[in-house]
Amino acid sequence: MSAWRWILLLIPGLLSAGEWSGFVELQGRHFPQQALNGDQSDRLLSVVAQPEYYQRWDQDKQSLLFVPFFRWDSADEERTHGDIRELIWIYAGDGWEARAGIGKVFWGVTEALHLVDVINQTDLVENPDGEQKLGQPMIKLSLERDWGILDLYALPGFRERTYPGEEGRLRTHPRVDKDKSGYESDREERPIDLALRWSHYIGDWDVGLAHFNGTSRDPLLTPDLNDQGEIVLTPFYEQMRQTSLDLQATKGDWLWKLEAIHRNSDSGSFNAATGGFEYTLVGIADTAMDLGVLGEYLYDDRQDEAETPFENDLFVGLRLTGNDVDGSELLAGVIKDLDDSGWMFNLEASRRIGNDWKVGAQAGLWSDIDEDDPLHNFHRDDYLEITISRYF
């Protein structure tokens, strides 16, 4: 915490000269099918608050961003949770940048899966798509040169993945119990996670190469008995090394994308890749709307041994962009397992109402999922979600 005291001392008149923004959100989820377990609820109502404080000084060279997050959920006590998404000090030098604090980083280009994105832990209780992330303590140095941008990360402190509780839906059976989480290297002796990334663009190509050495964000889940004598899944976090490539070619109306990783840990090593395209039809049917067609292939060479359900799958999606005053958007996608009959469907839509309000809808369906597929846990959890957000 002494680092924080040091940072706080840097800031004259903190919480007085900056600006607040953020949003509050009401979310309802409905699960039409009966749950596998009688304790799980069919309807969830929850409330989110995510304020944001921002201040800059020193001729805008220095800035501070603070983004706390809190969700209250009517049914799932694990989903009622808070997090510091960001509390980060940024120094923008001439040709370099430093960041220290709790931050969020995104790496990658594909849409269906984010293989190369390994800095932040997934806040899985938020959304089964895994795109919501927990804040990660970090010190980052970034060099901006003619040959690209080189990012160096030191990541002290590890965040455990969040999992839905007993009453929650979209969870495993049996549920994951974090009380007995295990680590390959103990907290005391665990080295600080390190990462390095180079990214650049050459004409219409964007490329990123990265290496990560540290605690895997993806735990192995093994059945165990908890203190109450119930059978639960216990997360075990291995040490891992991952080297990754992400590549995008922007050719007119076509985007060509590839993410590829090689990861090794005590439990073995593997390769995985996601690659495909996004093609945009501009101004369809004489309107201002754009229609994007997406296709991606998902591969993992562990095949059926993979922790991930996406080892030989095809993603096909449609993205409709209204280009209207309300910023209407719709994204629908199907992921089909090419080895069996299973498929999953996801739909997301949103639009603004006035200047400050936004409504969103999301639906998820899982169908014909094989019993040995990790997604089988969700096969009774088709859902519809509605959100109303107020931005300020």
Add this chain to the structure above:
Amino acid sequence: MKPMLIPMLLLLTPMSAQAATPEERGLEIATEIELRDTGFHDFKATMSMLLRNKHGEESLRDMRNQTLEMENDGDKTLVIFDEPRDVKGTALLSFSHKVGDDDQWLYLPALKRVKRIASRNKSGPFMGSEFAYEDISSQEVEKYTYKFIEESDYEGKPCFLIERYPVDPNSGYTRQQVWVDQERYISLKIDYYDRKNAPLKTLVFRGYQQYLNQYWRADEMHMENHQTGKSTLLTWKQYDFRTGLTDGDFNKNSLKRAR
């Protein structure tokens, strides 16, 4: 753009006396517009868009613009969105080019994601407004071919009326008619014709002010769509020239820092 100076001066003097084709005169006027606007180096400004539909319903967009002039290429621009609130912090980095597609990266702050986006779509609405991206992006001489039509008055000011034809096949227009102020070499009004050559939009520039004793910028740009009855009033404020922006302020790191 400096090397253009000498040949242009040589061209200009005899040209007004001698007969030139309408195409040559059109190009000459466009080149002079660009020449007079060269050398500003960089500027920062705020942009506010008031969108109005045919029922009179209004909606507001607030942005900040940072532009860096590039020698021998189109400008680099960073646009940061402040309103509406749900897109606050979203930022667009564009490297425009004299020839070919621009390079564009969009930063989505909720996911911390930088996306390289397809920039071929020049004709789509910018933030739901009546401005297309091609209307507000860096206007380079090479992006059009030209034809001088006539000398004509606009609101009592002597103008050159020129027609220009987009080189890019993905433009939303067949042609544009531009009224150019004869004294200051600035656009006062533009009529846009759609791909079917039907009248589409009219842009009127109001409240021109001169900065650094050379560079004219309009306080207001009013775009009216004749086909939909919608309009957008774009107001520029807080112009600040030669602020010391450099190349380093226009990369993926600065895009992620932009707020």
